[in-house]
Amino acid sequence: MTATLIWIIVGLVAIGLYLSWTAGRLDRLHARLDASRAALDAQLLRRASVAQELATSGVLDPAASIVLYQAAHAARQAEEEQREVAESELSQALRAVFGEVEQVEELKAAEGGEEAAGELAAAVRRVPMARRFHNDSVRAARALRRHRKVRWFRLAGHAPFPMAFEMDDEPPVALADRPGT
Numbered sequence: 001m002t003a004t005l006i007w008i009i010v011g012l013v014a015i016g017l018y019l020s021w022t023a024g025r026l027d028r029l030h031a032r033l034d035a036s037r038a039a040l041d042a043q044l045l046r047r048a049s050v051a052q053e054l055a056t057s058g059v060l061d062p063a064a065s066i067v068l069y070q071a072a073h074a075a076r077q078a079e080e081e082q083r084e085v086a087e088s089e090l091s092q093a094l095r096a097v098f099g100e101v102e103q104v105e106e107l108k109a110a111e112g113g114e115e116a117a118g119e120l121a122a123a124v125r126r127v128p129m130a131r132r133f134h135n136d137s138v139r140a141a142r143a144l145r146r147h148r149k150v151r152w153f154r155l156a157g158h159a160p161f162p163m164a165f166e167m168d169d170e171p172p173v174a175l176a177d178r179p180g181t
Contacts, residue, residue, distance in 0.1 A: 040131055054068065084165060098175050142161070
C-alpha cells in the first residue's frame, strides 16, 4: 500500500513538473511573440514614416507625392483590424512610385535624395524580414497551443490565440536590389 502511494505521488509530481515546463515554454513563446510583434510594428512604422517624409520633401513629382503620402498616412493611422490592408496598400503605392530604376535614379539625383533612397530601401527590406520572424513565432505558439495537454489543462491562460500578420510586403524591384543597410 505504501509503495503504491509513493509511486502515485512520484507520478503526479512528474506530471506536474512536465506541465509546469510546458507552461513555461508556452510563456516564453508568447514573450517571443510579443517581441516579434513589437519589432514588426516598429518596422512598419519606420517604413510609413520614411515614405511620408519622402512624400512631403518635394523631391517627388506631385502625383507620386500624393499617392505615397495618402498610403503612408493611412498605414500609420489604421486601426488594428484594417492594418494589414493599409500596409498592403502602402506596399502597392511604393511599387507604383518606385517601380522602375529611373524613378529611383531621379530621387538619388535630387538634393538629399541619395540618403532618402537608402533609408527607404532599408526600411522596405526590413519589413518582410520582421513579418516572417513574427509569423514564425505565431506558427510555433499555435503548434504548442494545439496540443491536448495545453487545452485540457488551460496552460495558455487567457492569452489570445496568436494571429499571423498577412500583408503584401513585396518591395519595389528598384529599391529591393540596393546595397547598403
